[in-house]
Amino acid sequence: MSGEVPLWEVFIRPRNGLAHKHVGSLHATDEVMALQAARDVYTRRGEGNSIWVVASNAITASDPDQAGENFEPGEKIYRHPTFYEIPDEVGHM
Amino acid sequence: MYSQGLIGADGRSEETPEFLAAFQARVDAETKIEPNDDMPEGYRRTLVRQIGQHAHSEIVGMLPEGNWITRAPSLRRKAALLAKVQDEGGHGLYLYSAAETLGVSRKQMTEELLDGRAKYSSIFNYPTLSWADIGIIGWLVDGAAIMNQIPLCRCSYGPYARAMIRVCKEESFHQRQGYEIVMKLAQGTPEQKAMVQDALNRWWWPSIMMFGPHDADSQHSDQSMAWKIKRFTNDELRQKFIDATVPQAEYLDLTLPDPDLKWNEEKGGYDHGPIDWDEFWRVVKGFGPMAKDRVKARKKAWDDGEWVREAALAHAEKRKARAQAAPMAAE
Ligand SMILES: [Fe+2]
Ligand SMILES: [Fe+2]
Ligand SMILES: [Fe+2]
Numbered sequence: 001m002s003g004e005v006p007l008w009e010v011f012i013r014p015r016n017g018l019a020h021k022h023v024g025s026l027h028a029t030d031e032v033m034a035l036q037a038a039r040d041v042y043t044r045r046g047e048g049n050s051i052w053v054v055a056s057n058a059i060t061a062s063d064p065d066q067a068g069e070n071f072e073p074g075e076k077i078y079r080h081p082t083f084y085e086i087p088d089e090v091g092h093m
Numbered sequence: 094m095y096s097q098g099l100i101g102a103d104g105r106s107e108e109t110p111e112f113l114a115a116f117q118a119r120v121d122a123e124t125k126i127e128p129n130d131d132m133p134e135g136y137r138r139t140l141v142r143q144i145g146q147h148a149h150s151e152i153v154g155m156l157p158e159g160n161w162i163t164r165a166p167s168l169r170r171k172a173a174l175l176a177k178v179q180d181e182g183g184h185g186l187y188l189y190s191a192a193e194t195l196g197v198s199r200k201q202m203t204e205e206l207l208d209g210r211a212k213y214s215s216i217f218n219y220p221t222l223s224w225a226d227i228g229i230i231g232w233l234v235d236g237a238a239i240m241n242q243i244p245l246c247r248c249s250y251g252p253y254a255r256a257m258i259r260v261c262k263e264e265s266f267h268q269r270q271g272y273e274i275v276m277k278l279a280q281g282t283p284e285q286k287a288m289v290q291d292a293l294n295r296w297w298w299p300s301i302m303m304f305g306p307h308d309a310d311s312q313h314s315d316q317s318m319a320w321k322i323k324r325f326t327n328d329e330l331r332q333k334f335i336d337a338t339v340p341q342a343e344y345l346d347l348t349l350p351d352p353d354l355k356w357n358e359e360k361g362g363y364d365h366g367p368i369d370w371d372e373f374w375r376v377v378k379g380f381g382p383m384a385k386d387r388v389k390a391r392k393k394a395w396d397d398g399e400w401v402r403e404a405a406l407a408h409a410e411k412r413k414a415r416a417q418a419a420p421m422a423a424e
Contacts, residue, residue, distance in 0.1 A: 003406055033405060
């Protein structure tokens with residue numbers, strides 16, 4: 001057998017108004033077959049009305065080891081509304 | 094499910110105590126573990142083996158039922174069985190996809206199944222002799238699978254848990270279509286009732302063996318429980334299954350083939366007779382009546398599909414080359 005059949009990530013939009021959401025992956029030789037396979041594998045019960053397939057090797061991901069530096073939520077508390085003191089008298093703000 | 098108490102799993106790991114404690118703390122806090130997170134090698138290995146066995150079981154499980162699609166007694170039954178078998182194929186693919194996030198390739202998993210290194214649920218090494226078997230499989234085998242799979246929806250490994258949520262949503266159709274087949278036969282002619290009782294007699298013990306060895310004999314269970322890969326022990330799940338199934342059999346006036354089966358008021362569950370573990374291990378190790386046929390059928394499908402895979406890859410290459418050539422031609 002020659003090369004490996006490439007891996008694709010599958011995203012489905014459950015209905016209009018919602019974003020496409022990652023549901024899993026599959027192997028297919030090209031984007032046409034990837035779409036057909038995604039329909040068969042991931043949408044047998046009306047799970048969505050739109051499918052995206054993306055070659056897995058085309059995705060660039062952040063490094064989980066840097067999650068601390070990247071996503072540390074604690075330090076910039078002044079970015080949150082509760083950081084500021086507003087008197088009750090002025091009403092909801 | 095189908096992982097059968099992880100046959101041959103080895104969850105030992107050699108990381109530092111601090112690393113393992115930090116990992117355990119994350120698991121204890123119910124933080125899901127995701128593909129690129131640091132994880133103990135034993136955790137990864139255990140999951141690769143378990144998810145792989147589970148995926149193979151879904152795929153091999155298509156064979157005993159697929160065998161009856163052309164002989165289903167009505168168009169309604171045929172359509173339902175076809176959809177069920179297609180679902181099982183889908184389950185296998187969700188699970189291969191989850192396993193691949195742990196760094197094992199689909200090709201590698203397929204090779205391990207075909208050369209006999211990888212295990213799958215021993216239940217599929219029994220033959221489906223009559224149409225009643227299809228009903229009993231849906232009722233008992235999918236029923237046991239559901240018992241096993243519902244807690245896996247909360248497994249600590251994110252991709253496995255998400256795959257199991259999809260699987261569980263689809264399983265209840267499987268069990269209900271099976272029970273309906275059983276019900277029709279049980280309420281049919283004396284011959285039909287005898288046929289379904291015969292199927293039940295053959296499938297009952299293999300079904301309760303699906304939960305794997307007793308807790309006392311299940312070596313790797315503790316580590317899997319601590320890592321929240323498993324949430325209930327083999328015996329706990331088996332007990333739940335039996336307690337749920339006995340009234341379903343009674344409703345149809347069918348007899349479960351275990352003379353020792355009786356309600357135990359004190360524990361609030363049924364006691365059952367001894368399980369023939371020699372048979373279980375024989376079947377797991379590939380001496381089941383159908384073991385050779387199952388792997389042979391998978392191997393034939395793989396080999397017969399080789400030219401298709403090659404042609405599809407060649408076609409993809411050709412399309413890519415054309416797409417690259419096209420803009421130049423336009424210049
Ligand atoms: Fe399944
Ligand atoms: Fe099923
Ligand atoms: Fe399953």
